[in-house]
Amino acid sequence: xxxxxxxxxxxxxxxxxxxxxxxxxxxxxxxxxxxxxxxxxxxxxxxxxxxxxxxxxxxxxxxxxxxxxxxxxxxxxxxxxxxxxxxxxxxxxxxxxxxxxxxxxxxxxxxxxxxxxxxxxxxxxxxxxxxxxxxxxxxxxxxxxxxxxxxxxxxxxxxxxxxxxxxxx
Amino acid sequence: xxxxxxxxxxxxxxxxxxxxxxxxxxxxxxxxxxxxxxxxxxxxxxxxxxxxxxxxxxxxxxxxxxxx
Numbered sequence: 001x002x003x004x005x006x007x008x009x010x011x012x013x014x015x016x017x018x019x020x021x022x023x024x025x026x027x028x029x030x031x032x033x034x035x036x037x038x039x040x041x042x043x044x045x046x047x048x049x050x051x052x053x054x055x056x057x058x059x060x061x062x063x064x065x066x067x068x069x070x071x072x073x074x075x076x077x078x079x080x081x082x083x084x085x086x087x088x089x090x091x092x093x094x095x096x097x098x099x100x101x102x103x104x105x106x107x108x109x110x111x112x113x114x115x116x117x118x119x120x121x122x123x124x125x126x127x128x129x130x131x132x133x134x135x136x137x138x139x140x141x142x143x144x145x146x147x148x149x150x151x152x153x154x155x156x157x158x159x160x161x162x163x164x165x166x167x168x169x
Numbered sequence: 170x171x172x173x174x175x176x177x178x179x180x181x182x183x184x185x186x187x188x189x190x191x192x193x194x195x196x197x198x199x200x201x202x203x204x205x206x207x208x209x210x211x212x213x214x215x216x217x218x219x220x221x222x223x224x225x226x227x228x229x230x231x232x233x234x235x236x237x
Binding site: 148149151152155156159160162163166167169 | 179182183186187189190193194197198199210213217
């Protein structure tokens with residue numbers, strides 16, 4: 001019976017380690033998606049000059065989940081709800097629990113959300129570019145983290161399981 | 170006197186695993202965590218052998234007739 005418990009424990013901690021490593025792998029991909037979304041938003045605002053509801057609907061057609069759900073939720077709920085920056089923050093918190101994005105990029109996007117709808121087109125374009133630069137920096141960081149830390153998470157996951165099993169033996 | 174060899178192997182295993190975790194963390198530049206893991210491993214092993222050390226002190230006291 002001891003052995004079954006030990007094996008279950010090792011499997012559990014190993015899967016936690018792999019899950020963390022997978023999250024690290026998905027973070028740069030999702031940051032890239034977020035950048036694509038901002039590019040689309042810039043094009044829609046500056047050249048097509050559409051409303052934010054249409055912009056978000058347009059973006060949600062072009063990108064993959066989980067960000068797709070975020071923009072879709074904003075475009076569908078903005079009609080019932082007037083306050084864009086509040087809705088933007090709520091949906092970002094929702095997005096954080098469904099995606100591999102970390103606090104830093106969520107905070108940057110929250111700041112960006114406060115600027116939406118307060119400026120003219122030129123200023124808005126500058127805000128989008130500023131956010132994009134911030135995301136670039138985080139993207140580099142996320143890539144580096146993935147390369148170095150994913151192996152650590154896997155190794156430490158397995159070894160922690162073995163350690164706890166040994167202590168409890 | 171019956172020696173409990175089980176605990177020796179247990180401590181050896183903990184030592185090996187802690188050393189491996191230390192190496193991995195140190196290689197990836199997380200040296201502060203590496204030292205933390207080593208210290209935690211040491212404390213755990215210390216708790217495991219605490220009874221035996223207390224026993225040893227008792228034995229020494231009785232050998233040198235200091236028991237009162």
